[in-house]
Amino acid sequence: MTETPAPLFDRIHSWDLRLFERTAASRASAADPFLRALSTSANHSRLWAVSAAALSVRPGPNRRGAVRGLLAVAAASAVANGVLKPLFPRSRPGSEQTPLVRRLLAPPMSSSFPSGHSASAAAFAVGVALESPAAGAVVAPLAAAVAYSRVHTGVHWPSDVAAGALLGTAIALSTRRWWAVRTEDPADLGHSADAPSLPRGKGLLVLINPGSGSDDTITDDIAAALPDAEFFEPKPDMDFNEQLETRIAASNPSALGVCGGDGTIVSVAESAVRHSLPLAVFPGGTLNHFARDAGVADVASTAHAVEGGHAAHVDLASVAVDGSDRVFFVNTATFGGYPDSVRLRERLEGRIGKWPAAAVAMVRVLAAAQPLDITLDGHPLAVWMLFVGNGRYSPSDQVPMSRPSVGSGTLDVRYLPSKPFLSRTRLILAAVTGTLGTSATYVHTSVDRLAVAVVGPDVALATDGEVTADGRTFEFGTDKNGLVLYRKR
Numbered sequence: 001m002t003e004t005p006a007p008l009f010d011r012i013h014s015w016d017l018r019l020f021e022r023t024a025a026s027r028a029s030a031a032d033p034f035l036r037a038l039s040t041s042a043n044h045s046r047l048w049a050v051s052a053a054a055l056s057v058r059p060g061p062n063r064r065g066a067v068r069g070l071l072a073v074a075a076a077s078a079v080a081n082g083v084l085k086p087l088f089p090r091s092r093p094g095s096e097q098t099p100l101v102r103r104l105l106a107p108p109m110s111s112s113f114p115s116g117h118s119a120s121a122a123a124f125a126v127g128v129a130l131e132s133p134a135a136g137a138v139v140a141p142l143a144a145a146v147a148y149s150r151v152h153t154g155v156h157w158p159s160d161v162a163a164g165a166l167l168g169t170a171i172a173l174s175t176r177r178w179w180a181v182r183t184e185d186p187a188d189l190g191h192s193a194d195a196p197s198l199p200r201g202k203g204l205l206v207l208i209n210p211g212s213g214s215d216d217t218i219t220d221d222i223a224a225a226l227p228d229a230e231f232f233e234p235k236p237d238m239d240f241n242e243q244l245e246t247r248i249a250a251s252n253p254s255a256l257g258v259c260g261g262d263g264t265i266v267s268v269a270e271s272a273v274r275h276s277l278p279l280a281v282f283p284g285g286t287l288n289h290f291a292r293d294a295g296v297a298d299v300a301s302t303a304h305a306v307e308g309g310h311a312a313h314v315d316l317a318s319v320a321v322d323g324s325d326r327v328f329f330v331n332t333a334t335f336g337g338y339p340d341s342v343r344l345r346e347r348l349e350g351r352i353g354k355w356p357a358a359a360v361a362m363v364r365v366l367a368a369a370q371p372l373d374i375t376l377d378g379h380p381l382a383v384w385m386l387f388v389g390n391g392r393y394s395p396s397d398q399v400p401m402s403r404p405s406v407g408s409g410t411l412d413v414r415y416l417p418s419k420p421f422l423s424r425t426r427l428i429l430a431a432v433t434g435t436l437g438t439s440a441t442y443v444h445t446s447v448d449r450l451a452v453a454v455v456g457p458d459v460a461l462a463t464d465g466e467v468t469a470d471g472r473t474f475e476f477g478t479d480k481n482g483l484v485l486y487r488k489r
Helices: 008-024 031-041 043-055 061-087 116-131 133-152 158-177 218-225 240-251 262-274 289-294 299-308 338-352 354-368 423-433
Strands: 192-194 204-208 230-232 255-260 279-283 310-321 326-329 332-336 372-376 379-390 392-394 402-405 411-417 443-447 449-454 459-463 466-471 473-486
Touching: 008 133, 008 158, 031 043, 031 133, 043 061, 043 116, 043 133, 061 116, 061 133, 061 158, 116 133, 116 158, 133 158, 204 240, 204 279, 218 230, 218 255, 218 279, 218 299, 230 240, 240 262, 255 262, 262 279, 262 289, 262 310, 262 326, 262 473, 279 289, 279 299, 299 310, 299 473, 310 379, 310 459, 310 466, 326 332, 326 459, 332 473, 338 354, 379 423, 411 423, 411 449, 411 473
Parallel strands: 204 230, 204 255, 255 279, 279 473
Antiparallel strands: 192 310, 310 326, 310 473, 332 379, 332 459, 372 379, 372 449, 379 411, 392 402, 411 443, 449 473, 459 466
């Protein structure tokens, strides 16, 4: 007669018993009090809150990882403790097998399955690693130690820990669906361009805008890297562009450089195009969106490109307001509630990350927004916000987080229609659930030019984060490969 295999759960429990007994029988060591203290420190996710605070000291991938990790911890803890434990009650191991030195002073009384500590540990480690692999590699051993400590202290079966770790990992990975991971890879530019090689920066006129929020040492860094460059700091009480044009006429430079924020960059870029000069960008603003996207986010690499004559073509977008002269932009142009949303997001993103800041800003601005009646290439619409980006932004079905291309000659257009029933509520739910791409409340398209007319009074247009004009008709276009940018190959 063939023996009937033991049910799956019986086999898992047998495996749990063997591993648990082997762990309980291991010799006492200096690790015992450490693991007990570590396990206790993870109660109520205190350990991960402290770790997130340490990672958040400086902005960038580590801070984004800390925010993503904490969001994943909150979700993993809610599912493990609020859903799965009541649904799948399981008795915890008996404490009598665990040596006294390892036992927790206040062992938990809830269901053993799954391990909430392991779920939170895995969620935090994976969430951090999605944004910063290096920081994730540091956090991972700590998370693994917390997970193992739950068996070592005798409060969980090994399978509880394994299930919790799988749950936390899955939830952390799922955050990518509603908060895309920002890539640190630079955007694709246009084809290579001819640009003069300027050893030691000779022939380069660099405009410095100290009011852009830059680090005071960056000017010294540029001067050290390109000691023969000419530096120019415009007077704050005089017209910025007039001063720049006067200096160009007097210096007759071979190339222009700029150290400032995105608003400063676009002004100098406009002059560079007008005089057919290549542009060297040094990140001197608070956020440096263009410099980061275009891959010119550090002084050394830009200086190397200037000296070697390495450059590529870049798109430069523009908009004519009420038929007047065109306003150029290197990042985005927006109107409706979007300018207010961008300003609020930028105030918050340094503390909580770009996607959470964008979500908070969207909710707050939408709550007070009024629909804007427009025509889009002749088609009547009512919208809450409209976004026009220079180049191609990603992802297409979520809040844009990065820019894969700024040399394709396209405008990235996104708007939020106000006509669908309960559009604001549906929009927020779509953003939270990661279904923006299929929602009627979020429209995305790519074009090479766009005509927008506002039905009603003038509205404010914001380009590259600054309000630049008021008007009723807006003609957007892009000068494909119109700007030559120094960038290291």
